[in-house]
Amino acid sequence: RKEVEQDPGPFNVPEGATVAFNCTYSNSASQSFFWYRQDCRKEPKLLMSVYSSGNEDGRFTAQLNRASQYISLLIRDSKLSDSATYLCVVNIGGGFKTIFGAGTRLFVKA
Amino acid sequence: EAGVTQFPSHSVIEKGQTVTLRCDPISGHDNLYWYRRVMGKEIKFLLHFVKESKQDESGMPNNRFLAERTGGTYSTLKVQPAELEDSGVYFCASSQDHQGRTEAFFGQGTRLTVV
Numbered sequence: 001r002k003e004v005e006q007d008p009g010p011f012n013v014p015e016g017a018t019v020a021f022n023c024t025y026s027n028s029a030s031q032s033f034f035w036y037r038q039d040c041r042k043e044p045k046l047l048m049s050v051y052s053s054g055n056e057d058g059r060f061t062a063q064l065n066r067a068s069q070y071i072s073l074l075i076r077d078s079k080l081s082d083s084a085t086y087l088c089v090v091n092i093g094g095g096f097k098t099i100f101g102a103g104t105r106l107f108v109k110a
Numbered sequence: 111e112a113g114v115t116q117f118p119s120h121s122v123i124e125k126g127q128t129v130t131l132r133c134d135p136i137s138g139h140d141n142l143y144w145y146r147r148v149m150g151k152e153i154k155f156l157l158h159f160v161k162e163s164k165q166d167e168s169g170m171p172n173n174r175f176l177a178e179r180t181g182g183t184y185s186t187l188k189v190q191p192a193e194l195e196d197s198g199v200y201f202c203a204s205s206q207d208h209q210g211r212t213e214a215f216f217g218q219g220t221r222l223t224v225v
Contacts, residue, residue, distance in 0.1 A: 004152075046215075098158075098214070100153040100154070100155075101152060
């Protein structure tokens with residue numbers, strides 16, 4: 001079993017749609033959680049950190065459920081520019097080791 | 111402020127040759143990480159420096175890979191001798207926070223092709 005697992009995708013959605021990505025992690029010692037975005041042939045860039053209380057940044061909402069070891073990302077009112085690969089990232093043991101999910105590819109179409 | 115820079119952006123070498131990748135982190139960032147993404151796979155952690163010390167090198171695939179960070183500034187990752195399966199994109203990242211709670215900034219990566 002992979003340490004971080006994500007929906008395989010790809011997700012193909014029309015503009016304006018709401019889309020949700022799920023991620024599970026296996027190591028209960030995981031301490032920090034992030035969603036990164038990676039455009040084709042570019043470096044990953046932080047989209048948002050994920051906190052236990054849940055957090056929102058504009059159209060993006062992230063949730064963390066430590067009991068279920070589950071992280072989610074919700075994108076509302078999808079834009080064409082949201083098309084990218086979304087990476088679930090987990091830091092284990094105080095941040096010394098970072099584990100990436102394989103990523104979920106999102107295509108937003110007009 | 112300059113971001114994380116990596117050099118070269120692309121490298122094509124023959125099997126058995128040596129390649130050295132370089133990463134310049136954001137100034138003042140003590141933490142420096144190396145990652146690798148081989149085609150079709152997820153990004154994999156290789157190792158983590160705190161200043162010049164290797165904090166965690168559990169992701170290094172084998173002893174053909176050697177990472178250094180002399181002086182705690184830039185870092186190099188040497189592959190010697192290179193094998194076909196070493197092909198992929200090597201990312202470097204840096205961060206300020208020693209606990210990994212804050213953003214790690216990534217360089218644009220070095221695309222290594224071993225032929």
